[in-house]
Amino acid sequence: MTEATTTGPRLLDPALYREVMGHYPTGVTVVTGTSPEGEPVGMVVGTFTAVSLDPPLVAFMPTTTSGTYGLMRDSAAYCINVLAHDQLDLCRLMAVPRPGKFDDVEWTRSPHGAPALHDAVAHIHCRPHDVITAGDHYIVLCEVEAMEVNRPVTPLLFFQGGYGGFSSRGMSAKGDAELIESVRLAEVARPAAERVARDLGCEAAVLVAANDHELTAAATAYGGNVEPLEPLGVRVPLMPPLGEAYVAWADESVVEAWLGRASSQEPGIVDKYRRRLDAVRSRGFAVSRQREEDRPRYTDLKDAMREYAAGALTPARERAVKSVIAASSPFFETIDIEDGETYDLGAIVVPVLGPDDRVALCLRASQLPSGASAATVRGWVSTLRTAADEVSAQLRSSGRDDYSAYLRSMPGDFMM
Numbered sequence: 235m236t237e238a239t240t241t242g243p244r245l246l247d248p249a250l251y252r253e254v255m256g257h258y259p260t261g262v263t264v265v266t267g268t269s270p271e272g273e274p275v276g277m278v279v280g281t282f283t284a285v286s287l288d289p290p291l292v293a294f295m296p297t298t299t300s301g302t303y304g305l306m307r308d309s310a311a312y313c314i315n316v317l318a319h320d321q322l323d324l325c326r327l328m329a330v331p332r333p334g335k336f337d338d339v340e341w342t343r344s345p346h347g348a349p350a351l352h353d354a355v356a357h358i359h360c361r362p363h364d365v366i367t368a369g370d371h372y373i374v375l376c377e378v379e380a381m382e383v384n385r386p387v388t389p390l391l392f393f394q395g396g397y398g399g400f401s402s403r404g405m406s407a408k409g410d411a412e413l414i415e416s417v418r419l420a421e422v423a424r425p426a427a428e429r430v431a432r433d434l435g436c437e438a439a440v441l442v443a444a445n446d447h448e449l450t451a452a453a454t455a456y457g458g459n460v461e462p463l464e465p466l467g468v469r470v471p472l473m474p475p476l477g478e479a480y481v482a483w484a485d486e487s488v489v490e491a492w493l494g495r496a497s498s499q500e501p502g503i504v505d506k507y508r509r510r511l512d513a514v515r516s517r518g519f520a521v522s523r524q525r526e527e528d529r530p531r532y533t534d535l536k537d538a539m540r541e542y543a544a545g546a547l548t549p550a551r552e553r554a555v556k557s558v559i560a561a562s563s564p565f566f567e568t569i570d571i572e573d574g575e576t577y578d579l580g581a582i583v584v585p586v587l588g589p590d591d592r593v594a595l596c597l598r599a600s601q602l603p604s605g606a607s608a609a610t611v612r613g614w615v616s617t618l619r620t621a622a623d624e625v626s627a628q629l630r631s632s633g634r635d636d637y638s639a640y641l642r643s644m645p646g647d648f649m650m
């Protein structure tokens with residue numbers, strides 16, 4: 235380890251100061267206020283920070299030479315607008331020293347007095363509290379009067395002189411390059427999915443792993459009068475209770491990783507999911523229910539999955555989506571298909587095994603007619619199983635190259 239030599243502040247090289255500080259990312263805000271003529275004024279500020287909770291103080295640091303800050307210096311109110319990842323154009327517009335910046339911008343004067351920019355992630359309404367001169371900058375301390383999250387999306391970030399976005403290390407979707415082999419593999423199964431959709435009058439999807447923590451619908455087919463609901467390429471997080479049919483026939487390491495993503499790591503809950511995998515394995519398919527009384531929660535799950543698929547989840551939204559997924563656990567409860575009963579099913583999923591007897595992909599039937607008898611459900615399962623066996627046979631013969639390419643495209647520690 236090397237120890238940096240300390241030099242007096244006066245000797246510091248400005249380029250070094252900028253370079254080192256550039257390694258620390260900031261958010262991007264637009265601080266707005268009002269000119270003495272009553273016109274809206276605003277400037278881009280990266281030096282915004284929380285200061286105190288009691289009293290509630292925040293601060294930003296304009297340069298002492300900033301003409302824009304000079305214009306709003308006597309403002310009675312400021313609004314700190316936290317910019318979203320998709321507001322780079324607005325940022326560029328607000329970072330130049332010119333009048334009329336608000337002409338092409340959507341904003342509203344807030345009840346607190348300063349312009350609030352539409353579509354900003356958050357608005358912090360404040361009034362000046364104190365201004366401290368600190369070298370070539372001012373520290374403008376402001377007292378917060380009100381604040382709100384306006385649009386809970388990921389923020390715009392500034393780092394080493396460039397703009398970027400936040401990506402969670404948890405559930406965020408990865409790039410599309412790794413999808414190519416998965417899509418190729420799914421093509422092998424497409425004719426089987428089309429037959430299932432036609433025979434059952436349902437939606438059929440070919441689910442493949444997009445990476446080590448997500449499945450994706452890489453091919454879909456529709457039978458009967460079923461509406462295409464699920465766009466191709468939509469990602470499904472591999473976390474309990476989702477993806478059982480896939481995980482049940484995967485390697486132990488995949489099973490453990492899946493269990494590790496359960497919302498609760500209480501032994502009772504983890505055991506429950508482990509038992510469900512056993513049940514899925516012993517009967518050969520996974521099934522989810524969609525009873526009338528479950529509908530509101532099922533709608534919540536669909537919305538959460540849509541939000542997940544849209545990407546750019548903030549950590550807070552990620553936690554919310556995870557909790558909705560966890561709350562959907564009852565839909566996937568192990569059930570026995572018994573004579574005399576009728577069933578409203580959300581989906582039936584069967585694995586397709588590769589030449590190595592590990593799961594290569596899954597076939598899923600959804601949008602199934604409700605009120606199905608036990609015999610009908612058994613018929614559906616058998617149609618799916620036959621289709622899966624056919625795809626398996628193909629993967630052992632003509633589709634073998636596609637499967638090998640697909641395995642090679644997957645991360646080394648994700649052996650399926």
Ligand SMILES: Cc1cc2nc3c(=O)[nH]c(=O)nc-3n(C[C@H](O)[C@H](O)[C@H](O)COP(=O)(O)O)c2cc1C
Pocket residue numbers: 262276277278279280281282295296297299300301302303328329330331332392
């Ligand atoms: C990402 C980013 C962060 C910025 N942060 C600050 C800041 O913290 N303080 C500041 O005085 N100017 C900052 N600026 C520059 C001002 O936005 C810009 O100089 C101002 O809006 C227009 O110039 P003027 O202040 O000379 O009128 C930043 C610019 C960008 C692009």
